[in-house]
Amino acid sequence: MFTFNNISLQLGGNTILKNMSGTISQGAVTALIGPNGSGKSTLLSVLCGLQQPSSGQVSFAGQTLESYSRAQLAKKLALLPQRNPVPATLNVADLVCFGRHPHRPWYKNISKQDKEIIDWAMQETGVKHYAKQLLTDLSGGELQRVWLAMVLAQDTEVLMLDEPTSWLDISHQLSLLKIVRRLNQKYQKTIVWVLHDLNQAAQFSDQAILINHGVIINSGDAHSVINAEDVSEVYQTPVVSHRLGQQQVLWPEEQA
Ligand SMILES: Nc1ncnc2c1ncn2[C@@H]1O[C@H](COP(=O)(O)OP(=O)(O)OP(=O)(O)O)[C@@H](O)[C@H]1O
Numbered sequence: 081m082f083t084f085n086n087i088s089l090q091l092g093g094n095t096i097l098k099n100m101s102g103t104i105s106q107g108a109v110t111a112l113i114g115p116n117g118s119g120k121s122t123l124l125s126v127l128c129g130l131q132q133p134s135s136g137q138v139s140f141a142g143q144t145l146e147s148y149s150r151a152q153l154a155k156k157l158a159l160l161p162q163r164n165p166v167p168a169t170l171n172v173a174d175l176v177c178f179g180r181h182p183h184r185p186w187y188k189n190i191s192k193q194d195k196e197i198i199d200w201a202m203q204e205t206g207v208k209h210y211a212k213q214l215l216t217d218l219s220g221g222e223l224q225r226v227w228l229a230m231v232l233a234q235d236t237e238v239l240m241l242d243e244p245t246s247w248l249d250i251s252h253q254l255s256l257l258k259i260v261r262r263l264n265q266k267y268q269k270t271i272v273w274v275l276h277d278l279n280q281a282a283q284f285s286d287q288a289i290l291i292n293h294g295v296i297i298n299s300g301d302a303h304s305v306i307n308a309e310d311v312s313e314v315y316q317t318p319v320v321s322h323r324l325g326q327q328q329v330l331w332p333e334e335q336a
Pocket residue numbers: 091092094096114115116117118119120121122123
């Protein structure tokens with residue numbers, strides 16, 4: 081679905097992305113992982129056309145990203161950024177409605193089809209029962225599901241989610257991860273997400289791209305990429321791999 085060749089990006093005199101090449105498969109869940117400041121969000125923004133690489137090329141569905149207009153891309157790719165300001169006066173349904181903007185001219189009211197998609201997005205993310213509630217009255221976990229509903233209402237083939245589980249407790253993290261996985265399996269949505277919990281990334285993703293200092297260290301099957309040796313090296317933190325039930329999990333090595 082995405083192919084990127086030798087992309088580099090300079091910002092503020094620093095090279096943030098260095099000669100990155102890779103692919104992101106259609107219908108797969110791909111995790112971008114790596115330490116803080118390694119370039120994950122920057123790669124995400126280059127992949128969705130928000131930032132132009134200084135060199136190299138990104139293709140989406142067989143065409144270069146530049147060959148699409150912004151309006152065309154907004155119908156194909158939806159991005160949920162890491163930090164989202166909460167508009168104080170809006171309720172849940174109002175915010176989800178914003179997801180329909182790429183599909184209707186600003187001067188037109190929402191159509192019956194828009195309403196159906198908004199309803200569907202709220203249903204799929206489990207926020208429909210508080211549709212009329214103000215955003216400021218929601219908990220962090222509820223709010224995060226509403227943001228997800230908004231990008232889902234954009235009705236795109238690809239969802240790009242930057243740290244969607246940050247700030248959530250374990251129960252809300254798992255609930256969100258499962259919702260996204262279900263959207264992938266039920267509607268064949270291609271998912272690209274940035275996740276910090278490596279065990280969750282391995283469990284809920286098909287593919288992973290491990291990044292360090294703007295360089296791709298490894299990419300491929302999530303369970304292979306997220307291995308103790310590479311993780312210990314890249315994060316400069318010794319971890320070991322343990323079998324836990326059906327799964328292999330990484331755990332910090334006990335220090336004497
Ligand atoms: N506009 C900018 N100008 C200069 N440097 C930038 C700019 N945007 C990002 N950077 C730098 O690029 C590097 C990569 O940032 P990026 O946000 O992509 O990292 P990340 O891997 O997503 O980090 P985190 O896990 O902390 O969110 C960081 O060192 C950051 O300070």
